[in-house]
Amino acid sequence: MITHFDGADLSWTNRLIREQGMEPVLVRPFAGELLPEPENAAAVICLGGPQSAFEDTEHPFLIDEQKFLRRAVQEHVPVLGICLGSQVLAKALGGRAVPGTRGLECGFIDVLPAPDQPGREPVGLQGRFFSFHTDTFVLPAEAELLATSSQYPQAWRLGSALAIQFHPEISPAGVRQLVSVEETKLREHGVDVDGLMAEAVSAHDAAWAEAQRVVGGWLANTKNF
Structure with missing residues (x-):
């Protein structure tokens, strides 16, 4: 797992990895830690973070990550x-x-199959998930768009890569942590912070089921590669 800040919410991800008989290994390139040879990994998860991917000149470790992911x-x-x-x-x-x-996409959003993907939601991508971002991606030329929301593209795949913009892996504790750091900015953007936290708490069981379906389903499928 590649993380971009200390204190990321890894509780559900670690659990799901271990349930597949794997051992999670966390690498922090932002702190100067070196990435391993990609072929030595059973799978790679590149997590979220506060940086902007297009600011790799300011964050040169992101360039190393790009090289690593391309090789993987x-x-x-x-x-x-x-x-x-x-x-x-x-x-x-x-x-x-x-x-x-x-604009900002923050809170629990509905992720829907891409218009040309009716009935095809690989590893359970259709559902309601937590999201927090303003940046987005432009798909690689040969990538297949899998899912969208009302604001942004949400998922694509290419070869052995699956990319998702939303956060199926985040627990209510992780949402609470994010809100504690970003509350002022969120309120300035008109986000109902109290409502967001209330939904995170009430949706705990459903969110865990989605984490199992998306992240757990993807991990289970890695054994087929």
């Missing part, structure tokens, strides 16, 4: 990019990361 896909290693990770993955495979033009 070339070696047919299963790669899952989440939020910032999906944007880094897009850049790695020939797409782009860009500032969003439709």
